[in-house]
Structures are given as C-alpha cells and as structure tokens.
Amino acid sequence: MPHPVLLLGAVRRAAYGEFALARIAAAHPVVLAGAAPPGWALPYLAGHIVADPGHGPATAEAVARHAARYGICGVLTWTRGHLPAAARIAARLGLPRIPEETARACADPAALRSLLARRAIAPAGRDDTEGPLVSAETVVLDDEVRIAALTRTTPGPPPARQPLRHVVHAHDGLLHNPFLRHTVERTVRALGLAHTVVHIGLRLTARGPRVTDVVPHLPGDLIPLLVERATGVDLARAAAALATGGLPAVAPTRQRAAAIQFAYPAATGRLTRLDLDPAVAHEPSAERMVLTRQAGDEVTAAWHAGPADRLAHWVAEGEDPPECARALHRMANYLDVAVGSLRPQAA
Template sequence: MPSPLLLLGAGRQAAYGEFPLARIAAVHPVVLVGAAPPAWALPLLAGHLVADPDREADTAGVVARFAARQRVAGVLTWSREHLVTAARVAGQLGLPGLPYETALACADPAALRTLLARHGVPPAGRDDLEGPLVAAEAVVHDEDVHIVAITRTTPGPPPARQPLRHIVYAHDGLLHNPFLRQAVERTGRALGLTHGVLHVELRVTPRGPRVIGAAPCLPGDLIPLLVERATGVDLARAAAAVATGGVPDVSLTRQRAAAIQFAYPAATGRLTHLALAPAAAQEPSAERMVLSRQPGGLVRAASHADASDRLAHWVVVGADPGECEGGLRGLAVHLSATVSPPSRTFAA
C-alpha cells in the first residue's frame, strides 16, 4: 500500500463527513484512527487503526507501532477535539502539523483568546454583537496565509444561535478588506501555523473585523463543499496536501455562489412526521437535500437546539448570493415536519 494519510476521527454523520473523506481518498489512501468506522466511511478507507483519539498517549502508541512497519505520509483531523492528539502524533513522526502547545491552546477558549491577544489579533468584545457574522477560509503553506473564501453565516434565535444558513460567494467584497486580511494573517502567526487550513470566525463591526474564534482544521457544516462549488478550491485536498508535505492548489476555477440551509424544529417535543416531497429533486439550483432525523425522537426548538436537532439541510448553487437565497427558499417548501408536545419533561 502506498504511504497512507492517517485521519483521526471521521465524524458520525455521512451528511457532513463523506464529502471531505471522498475528496481526500481519491488522491491518498486513508487509514482511519478511531473506534469502529461508520458504515458510510468503509468504502473510502484503505485501513483502520483501533484507538480512541480522546486518549492521547494510547493513540500515540498505536500509531507509533503502525509507523514502525508502514511509512505514514501525513496526519490529519477535522475534529477540533482531536487537534491535540493529532499534533502529538504528527510531532512524534516528524510530519507537518500544528505545534503541540498551540493545539493545547485551541482546546481551551480562554487560552486561545490570550494567545490571540498576545499577537495583536483584534478580538470581539461585549459590544460587538451587531454586524455580519463571517468566517475566513484560508490555506497556509510555508507560513503564507492565503484566504480562499469568505463564509457568511445567518445565526438562529438566541440563546442557542445555531447557524441557519451559510453562503460562500467567489466575489465576496470582504476578500479585499485589508483589515480582515490582517486579522487572519495575525491569527495564523499567533497559532504558529506554517502548514494547514485555517477557519477564522469574525464579526464585521463598525470598528472593523473582530475575531471571535479560530480553528486550524477543516470547517464543518459542509463549508468545504460550498467553497468548492463556489470557487473551485478544494479545501479537503488542500488540507491533505499540506499534511503530507505537498503544495496545495488554491487556484480559483469557479466564480459562483453556494449556500446551505439547516432546518430546525419549530417547537420542542417529539418528532412525529418528517418528509421531503419528491418535487424537490426538480428544483434547478438544488445540489442536495438531506433529512437528518428520524421520526420518533425528541427534538428541541431552534432557540435551544444544537446540531443534533437539525431536521434536514439543503445546498444550492447559483450565480450570486441572491440567486442562492431564492433557491434555498424554493427548496424549503418541499419539507414537512410535525412535532408533538412531549409526554415528559424534555431537558433543554
């Protein structure tokens, strides 16, 4: 077998994990490091190492024994909770990766804020609650931070404020904002990131872009799919390239927009009905529409929901954000759901 890429955790849901895994597996054999692989991942894997990435020392030992008999091309994770273990494993194998101390800081929000502040990254404060919520999707190679896309997010109702929608547009004006670029570059330097992908969340305020958080790994919520459909830049393959010592391709080959919408329950209770009308497949802008819950379980209303409460999501592609928003609305009418009041108290 050619030298494999080790992936720490694939995620539980095919809806979000299958796209990046398929993109990477097409160019590298992938060996999953984790518990039993999910069924959807099996056709995409070249192998499996039984280890719990949450147990750092144990996982490092399992990988060391594997690497003693098989050369490893790189180490990758798109799970924030596995960043520390991935950094340790990459470091012990002498492979590109996140500095271990930085990975520790990324696992602690307070430590991350302190680290960013020390490097002059403008943080979001208590008064920075208004303005667009965005994220810069960047690829870092030889310390050069290249912003490939801007993700604009529409949050849901408080207090949960779960994402309702993400939109990526190849011609987003913020791509040319020097203050946003400076904030992202400073974030990359603060993290000591020389090779990797970087997801920086910001609030665009009257005082300029302010950093809310950062993650040196692939973003979730199918944002890599949106970036690829809108710009042609494949974040998953770029992440694999830099993890294996290669040069990432960040060439802009598309000039479109792509968006994803998430459906949450209108009320808290038991989901008794969830269906998607067949006519949804006929919508011209539809990329995909996927149900993510089964009737019978308890769900929480959007104001108290988390990602596990999502009923469905759908993706559209268009010439610009306005066309995408119209496509999202057009697909929404094909979804029907019924939530009945729970027969017992539901913990929010």
C-alpha cells in the same frame, strides 16, 4: 501503494462527512485511528487503528507501531478536541503540524481568547454581539496566507444562535477588504500556523474585524462543499496535501455562489412527521436536500437547539447570493415537519 494519511477521531455523519472523506480518499489512502468507523465510511478507508484519541499517549504508541510497519505520510483530524493529540503524533512522526501550544488553545475557546490577546490579536468580546459573522477559509502555504473563500453566516435566534445559513460567493467584496485580510494574516502568524487549512471566524464590528474562533482543520457544516461549488478550490484535498508536506492547487476555477440552509424545530417535542417531497429533485438550483432526523426523535426548539437537533439541510448553487437565497426559499417548501408533545410512547 502510497503511504496513507492518518485521520484521528471518528469521522462525521455521512450527511456532513462523506464529501470531505471521499475527496481525501481519492488522493491518499486513509487510516482511521479511533472507534469503529460507521458503515458509510468503510468504502473510503484503507485501514483502522483501534484507539481512543482522548487517551493521547496510548494512541500515539498505537499509531507509531502502525507507522513503523506501514508508514504514514500525514496526520489529519476533524475534531477540535483531538487537535493536541494530532499535533503530538505528527511531531513524533516528523510530519507537518501546528504548534502544540496552538493546538491546545484552539481546543479550548477560553484559552484561545487568552492566547490571541497575549499576541496582540483582538478577539471578540462579550460586547461584540453586533455585526456580520464571516469566516475566512484560509490555506497556509509555508509563509504564504491565502484566503480561498469567505463564508457569511446567518445566525438563528438567541440564546443558541445556531447557524441558519452559510453562503460562499467567489466575488465577495470582503475578499478585497485590507482590514479583514490583515486580521487573518496576523492571526495566522501569531499562532504559528503553517501547512494547514484553517477556518478563522470573524465578527465585523464598528471597531474592525474581531476574531471569534480559529479552527485549524477542515470546517464543518459542508463549508468545503460550498467553497468547491463556488470557487472550484478543494479544501479537503488541500488539507491532505498540506498534511503530507505537499503544495495544493488553490487557484479558483469557478466564479459562482453556493449556500446551505439548516432546518431546526419550531417547538420542543417529538417529531411526528418529517418528509421530503421528491419533486425537489427537479429544482434546477438544488445541489442536495437531506433529512438528518427521523420521525420519533426528540428534538429541541431552535432557540435552544444544537447541531444534533437539525432536521434537514439543503444546498443551492447560483450565479450570486440572491439567486441562491431564492432557491433556498423555494426548497424549504419541499419539507413537511410536525412536532408533537413528549408524551410517553406506547409500549
């Protein structure tokens, strides 16, 4: 049996995590180090190390003991806060990793802005509130930096500005923008990133691209699914290959578009109804439509919502972004939502 990869930290909810975990498990056995895994993840796991990733030294010892007995060929995490621990564990095991200073900075937005500024990379400032939001889904192969795809994000209302929609298009014209590519490459070099998949957030301002975030692990919000559906590039398998010292296949095999839409509550209160019309299964462009809350839950209106307040999401595929947008609009009609006041429920 081949040696497993270590996944540090509890995996995401099935709605957002199953796609990536299934892809990784198809290529490598996966051992989770963290709290008890949720039931949906069990079929994809080859083992479990009981540990608290927030307690770095104790977790490193537990992982080292497991590695001495069974072997570990790579370390992954999907959690920003666990990046420093993942870097330390990989260093202890002599496996590919990002620098610990970079890991610590990427786990702290303020520290990241400071580090980028010290290394002559222009981070987005408080005044950079206008301009499109994009992210470069980047694969770093030793010294080669490849932008596998660009994700365009539509933010929701302030002050929360949670993402309403992400779109990936294999023929996005920004892929050929020299200023954007230069910013991505300089960011990767400045942070010493290698052998990793990295999600680099950018705001396209009148002064040029400004870095909003650097996430040196698989992006969330099902962005890996969108990239795979639009370009054929499997970011999850690429991340696993890079973590184990391999070279992934990152040449595009599709020339399409894919998009995801998130539904947030229109009011703060308690969900009294959240239903999905099964007729959505007959929508030709629909890839999936998933409810992520249930009647009885307390939710917060979109203006102040967080990711946990999302009611549902749906994914559409098409030849280009306008086709995806039309499909997302049609699919929204299959969702039936009602929110009531937060009166105490009867015993």
